[in-house]
Amino acid sequence: xxxxxxxxxxxxxxxxxxxxxxxxxxxxxxxxxxxxxxxxxxxxxxxxxxxxxxxxxxxxxxxxxxxxxxxxxxxxxxxxxxxxxxxxxxxxxxxxxxxxxxxxxxxxxxxxxxxxxxxxxxxxxxxxxxxxxxxxxxxxxxxxxxxxxxxxxxxxxxxxxxxxxxxxxxxxxxxxxxxxxxxxxxxxxxxxxxxxxxxxxxxxxxxxxxxxxxxxxxxxxxxxxxxxxxxxxxxxxxxxxxxxxxxxxxxxxxxxxxxxxxxxxxxxxxxxxxxxxxxxxxxxxxxxxxxxxxxxxxxxxxxxxxxxxxxxxxxxxxxxxxxxxxxxxxxxxxxxxxxxxxxxxxxxxxxxxxxxxxxxxxxxxxxxxxxxxxxxxxxxxxxxxxxxxxxxx
Numbered sequence: 001x002x003x004x005x006x007x008x009x010x011x012x013x014x015x016x017x018x019x020x021x022x023x024x025x026x027x028x029x030x031x032x033x034x035x036x037x038x039x040x041x042x043x044x045x046x047x048x049x050x051x052x053x054x055x056x057x058x059x060x061x062x063x064x065x066x067x068x069x070x071x072x073x074x075x076x077x078x079x080x081x082x083x084x085x086x087x088x089x090x091x092x093x094x095x096x097x098x099x100x101x102x103x104x105x106x107x108x109x110x111x112x113x114x115x116x117x118x119x120x121x122x123x124x125x126x127x128x129x130x131x132x133x134x135x136x137x138x139x140x141x142x143x144x145x146x147x148x149x150x151x152x153x154x155x156x157x158x159x160x161x162x163x164x165x166x167x168x169x170x171x172x173x174x175x176x177x178x179x180x181x182x183x184x185x186x187x188x189x190x191x192x193x194x195x196x197x198x199x200x201x202x203x204x205x206x207x208x209x210x211x212x213x214x215x216x217x218x219x220x221x222x223x224x225x226x227x228x229x230x231x232x233x234x235x236x237x238x239x240x241x242x243x244x245x246x247x248x249x250x251x252x253x254x255x256x257x258x259x260x261x262x263x264x265x266x267x268x269x270x271x272x273x274x275x276x277x278x279x280x281x282x283x284x285x286x287x288x289x290x291x292x293x294x295x296x297x298x299x300x301x302x303x304x305x306x307x308x309x310x311x312x313x314x315x316x317x318x319x320x321x322x323x324x325x326x327x328x329x330x331x332x333x334x335x336x337x338x339x340x341x342x343x344x345x346x347x348x349x350x351x352x353x354x355x356x357x358x359x360x361x362x363x364x365x366x367x368x369x370x371x372x373x374x375x376x377x378x379x380x381x382x383x384x385x386x387x388x389x390x391x392x393x
Contacts, residue, residue: 003212004246005205008239013188016045017235023049032058036066036293044241047287048234056283063286063315070293075355076318076363077348078126078158079119082327083107083146087132089199093230093263093270096132098199106138111332112149118330122322122348125365126156128181130325133162133201140168144175151176155365158221162200163210169217181223181259182210186230187239195230211243215251222247222254223298228281229263229272237284241291248292257296257318258288264302264343278307282314289315301344308344309354321351 023046031043032055039047046052052059084106087096095102107115119127129146131138143161150157159172160181169180186192189204196202214222224244226236244256260281263272276284285297298318299308312319323342324330344351352362 003209004243005208007242007246008187008208011239011242013190013235016238017232020045020049020234020238023051025051025054028052028055031290032062036069036290039291041238041242041245044287044291045238047290048237048284052283052287053279056279056286059286059290060282060314063289064313066293067289067315067317071296071317073360074363075312075316075360076126076296076365077124077352078128078156078318078320079122079124079348080128080130080160080320080323080325081112081115081119082130082325082329083112083142084131084134084138084327086134086137087199088134088136089132089201090197091199091201092195092197093227105327106142107327107332109145109149111328112146114331115328116150116153120153123352123364124348125154127154127158128320129157129159129161131161133199135162135164135200138162140164140171143172147172147175147177158223160223163207164213166213166217169214169219173218178219179221179223179255179257180214180219181225181257182207182214183223183225183227183259183261184208184240184243185227187226187236187243188231191231211247212250215247215254219254221257221296222251223257223259225259225261227261227263228276229274232274233276233280233284237287241288244288244292244295248294255296256292256294257298259298259300260284261300261302281307282311285311285315301342304343305346308351309358312355312360313358319351319355321346321348 027046028049028051031039031046034043047059085096086104086106087098089097090099091097116127127150129143138161143159147157156178157176158179158181159177163182184207185195192204201207211222211224224240226240228236240258244258247256262276262281263270288295288297296317297315299311299316300320301323308319325342355362
C-alpha cells in the first residue's frame with residue numbers, strides 16, 4: 001500500500017486529538033514566532049488548539065500579511081457546473097445519496113452547452129465540473145465529451161467527480177483538465193465506514209490514494225479537504241495538514257489547494273455530529289496559511305455573505321460566486337435537487353464589486369491554455385508574482 005496511507009495508519013486518532021488539546025499558549029506563541037515556511041506539524045497542532053483562540057487576532061493579521069506577500073491583493077473566481085446528480089453511493093450526509101428518492105438528471109451535450117454559455121455570460125473563465133459518483137453512467141467518456149465542449153471557451157477546467165485510475169486522469173489531461181478536487185470527507189477510518197454505506201466510496205484507501213495517482217499523472221493542481229461536521233474538526237484538520245505536507249514533499253511540482261466545506265442542509269436531513277463555529281473556521285484558515293505559504297485556500301458559497309466578506313481578507317485566495325449546485329441549475333432545469341443549500345446567493349458581478357471595494361483585483365482565470373498539436377498544455381496564471389500581467393483579461 002505505502003504512501004500517505006502508511007503515515008495515516010501510524011497516527012492515533014484519539015492520541016492526536018489529545019495532543020492538540022494539550023497545547024499551551026506558549027506553544028502557540030512559539031509557532032507564531034516561526035519564520036514563514038518553517039512551521040512543522042507540532043506548530044500546526046498549536047495553531048488549531050483551544051489555546052490558540054486567545055491569539056486569533058495575531059494569527060489573522062499574520063495570515064493576511066503572508067497571503068499578500070505571496071499572492072498579492074488578487075482573488076481568483078470560479079463557478080461550479082453540476083453535470084449530474086446520479087450517484088451509486090449511499091452516503092448518509094449527501095443530498096445526492098442513492099437512497100434519497102429524488103429526480104435524477106444527467107445533462108446531455110446540448111444542455112451542457114447551455115450551462116457553459118450561461119456561466120461564461122456571468123464573466124467566469126474558470127469552470128469546475130461536478131457530478132455524483134457514478135462511474136458507469138458518468139464515467140471518463142462522458143467527462144471527456146464535457147471537456148471537449150468547454151475547453152475552447154474557458155481558460156481553466158477543473159473537476160470534482162469520483163476517484164479515477166491514473167490512466168483515466170492522463171486521458172482527461174489530453175482534453176484540457178488542469179486540476180482535480182478530491183476530498184477525503186473524514187480521515188477517521190471508523191467514522192468513514194459509518195457514513196459510507198454502499199458503493200465505491202466505501203473504499204477508504206482507494207479514495208485516500210487518489211491525490212498520489214493525480215500527482216503521478218502530472219496534474220497541475222490538486223485540491224484536498226475534509227468535510228467539517230463528520231468528526232472532530234481539529235483532528236481532521238491535523239490529518240489534512242499531514243496529507244498536504246506529504247503531497248508537497250513527494251509531488252513538489254504540483255500546486256495545491258484546500259477547501260473548508262461545512263455540512264449544509266440537504267436532502268436526507270443529516271445533522272452534523274460536531275459543530276464548527278465561524279470563529280473556529282477562521283482559526284483553521286489562518287492556521288493553514290501559516291503552515292503553508294504556497295497553498296491556495298478556497299471558500300465556497302456554502303458560507304453566508306457577511307462571513308465571506310470578512311474572511312476573504314485573512315488568507316483566502318479563491319472563491320466561487322453565483323453558484324448552482326444542481327445539474328442544469330443555471331439555465332436548463334433550475335428546479336432539480338441541489339447537493340446542498342447555497343448561503344451566499346449574490347451574483348459574480350455583485351461579489352466582484354465587494355472584493356474590489358475591499359482592495360482586491362478580481363482574477364477570472366487560472367491557466368492560459370496552449371496546444372502543441374498533440375496535447376493541451378497550460379502555463380500558470382492566477383495568483384503569482386506575474387498576476388498583474390493578465391488579471392482582469
